[in-house]
Amino acid sequence: MSDDKLHPEGIEQLVAAARAGASEDVWLDVIQKMDEVYSDLLQYEVALEDKNAALEESQQFIVSVLTSMSDVLLVCNRAGVIEGVNQALQRLTGQDEAVLKGRRIFDLFADEASRQQAQHFFAGHIGETLHDCEMQLRAADGGAIPVSLNCTPRYSATGKMLGVVITGRPVGELRRAYKALRQAHEDLKRTQQQLLHSEKMASLGRLVAGVAHELNNPISFVFGNVLALKRYANRLNGYLDAVHRKEDWGRLDALRDELGIDRLLADLPSLIEGTAEGAERTRDIVDGLKRFSAVDRDQFESVDLVPVIERAVHWVSKAAPTHFRVGMRLPATLMAKGSAGQLQQVVMNLVQNACDATAGQGEARLAIDAEVDDQEIRLRFADNGPGIARENLPRVFDPFFTTKPVGKGTGLGLAISYGIIERHGGNLAVSNGPGGGVVFTLILPVLKTDGGPIE
Numbered sequence: 001m002s003d004d005k006l007h008p009e010g011i012e013q014l015v016a017a018a019r020a021g022a023s024e025d026v027w028l029d030v031i032q033k034m035d036e037v038y039s040d041l042l043q044y045e046v047a048l049e050d051k052n053a054a055l056e057e058s059q060q061f062i063v064s065v066l067t068s069m070s071d072v073l074l075v076c077n078r079a080g081v082i083e084g085v086n087q088a089l090q091r092l093t094g095q096d097e098a099v100l101k102g103r104r105i106f107d108l109f110a111d112e113a114s115r116q117q118a119q120h121f122f123a124g125h126i127g128e129t130l131h132d133c134e135m136q137l138r139a140a141d142g143g144a145i146p147v148s149l150n151c152t153p154r155y156s157a158t159g160k161m162l163g164v165v166i167t168g169r170p171v172g173e174l175r176r177a178y179k180a181l182r183q184a185h186e187d188l189k190r191t192q193q194q195l196l197h198s199e200k201m202a203s204l205g206r207l208v209a210g211v212a213h214e215l216n217n218p219i220s221f222v223f224g225n226v227l228a229l230k231r232y233a234n235r236l237n238g239y240l241d242a243v244h245r246k247e248d249w250g251r252l253d254a255l256r257d258e259l260g261i262d263r264l265l266a267d268l269p270s271l272i273e274g275t276a277e278g279a280e281r282t283r284d285i286v287d288g289l290k291r292f293s294a295v296d297r298d299q300f301e302s303v304d305l306v307p308v309i310e311r312a313v314h315w316v317s318k319a320a321p322t323h324f325r326v327g328m329r330l331p332a333t334l335m336a337k338g339s340a341g342q343l344q345q346v347v348m349n350l351v352q353n354a355c356d357a358t359a360g361q362g363e364a365r366l367a368i369d370a371e372v373d374d375q376e377i378r379l380r381f382a383d384n385g386p387g388i389a390r391e392n393l394p395r396v397f398d399p400f401f402t403t404k405p406v407g408k409g410t411g412l413g414l415a416i417s418y419g420i421i422e423r424h425g426g427n428l429a430v431s432n433g434p435g436g437g438v439v440f441t442l443i444l445p446v447l448k449t450d451g452g453p454i455e
Contacts, residue, residue: 070169072137072147075154077163080105080122092170094140105166110136110144126164127153134171146171218278225275232268235259300424302447303343305334305377309368312347320355323362329369334377335447338424343444346417346428350381350440353413357385357438372446376426379442387432396430 072089076082085100093100093108105122109115114135121130130151136144149168153161242255256262313326336343351366358364361384371378388396395401399415414428421428426444433439 072166072168074100074105074166075163076105076166078122078126078161080118083163092137092139092145108137110138121151127161129153137168218281222275222278222282225271225278228267228271229275232264232271235261235264300338301340303336303338303340305336305343305370305379305444306330306332308340308344309334309347309379312344313351313368316348316351316355324355324358324364324366326351326366326368329367331370331372334370334372334379336377336424336444337447338444342420343424346420346442349413349417350442353440354381354383354385354438358383361385375446377444377446379444381440381442382433382437384437387436388430388438390432393430393432397428 069086069088072092073086074082074089075084082100082103082105085097090096090100106115106118109118114137117133117135121128130149133149133151134146135149137147139145147168148171149166151164151166154163154165156162239252239255239259239261242252247255309328309330313328317324317326354366355364358366363384365384367380367382369380371380392401397414397418401415418428421442421444424444426442428443429441431439431441
């Protein structure tokens, strides 16, 4: 006999042959084949049970997903007959699946326009994909609910189109979601403006000591001159009273010498000039502070960067330790287009960072130099501090990233500076210097004078 497995028909033939008087070997072969068939049947049964369990698990998974969906879902054939729905649609329409299945989808719409639109789609566009089509569904209470529907064709394993799958969400929910999104966006913008303002005020606060000292000099000078002018005015009043009383000339000459009228008159021009100079100096300082603290403007103007840099260095240096030295190699002018206050904020931030970074050095130094060509201005700020760890270099301009101790930095200064320079059409980069320290490179478009300002 062959060793191949037999079907039940083959076993029946062997049994019939054995009954007809075959030898004992035939009976043994029959028994062996029957054992093999029984073993195969057991394996088929186990495999069938595994497949049934997997099928049931898949079915339960699909049912749980459909039940959990908040969006409505329904499946239709090519004619628009409903073949399946989820619970969200049942809740929306107030009808269970048994009632909905077998009905035409057109019966679910609350208005004639929606029904005609659906009929037009099923008549000639059923193979197309439909996105965000707003239509009116009939609610459980008989009212109309606007729903944003999406429709995709459904195909069999062989590629034959069977119908469509339609999903949708009530437009009211979408509008609430959009409203919440807009509110979150507005909150984010407001928070960003608050952070920008906080960082700007923090930068302004670091200047208080230096600016107070800077203002104290001209104000004290003006105050002293005013006191002198007040004394001089009293002397002049005394002399003029004697003149008005028509004192004799001898008495007037003696009084003139006693009050020092000649010296007073000679000293008045210098006192007035010095007072005006002190007042102008105070006005310049206040104007600089106003430009720095003013609300950002979108309209840029021609700006000479040299006085911007000098003023920023001067103010930071006033509040810095005495061993902090800043060397500048700048041309006579560096003309760019932008906001003087914003650019001064950037320069002050870079100078302040260099001052903080070199605080532990015996001799803290910052070198500022400039290169100019036909296209751009390149400013370099190189300090002699410890530098920045290589892994931290890519994060230097990230918001809230700082290597300073807690309470010493917000982590926003460089991020804001980077954004300001970007809005000016330039770039701000950082690297470690070849001889140590950190080098910030600030690049801005040069202001062209031949063809007009850069727009």
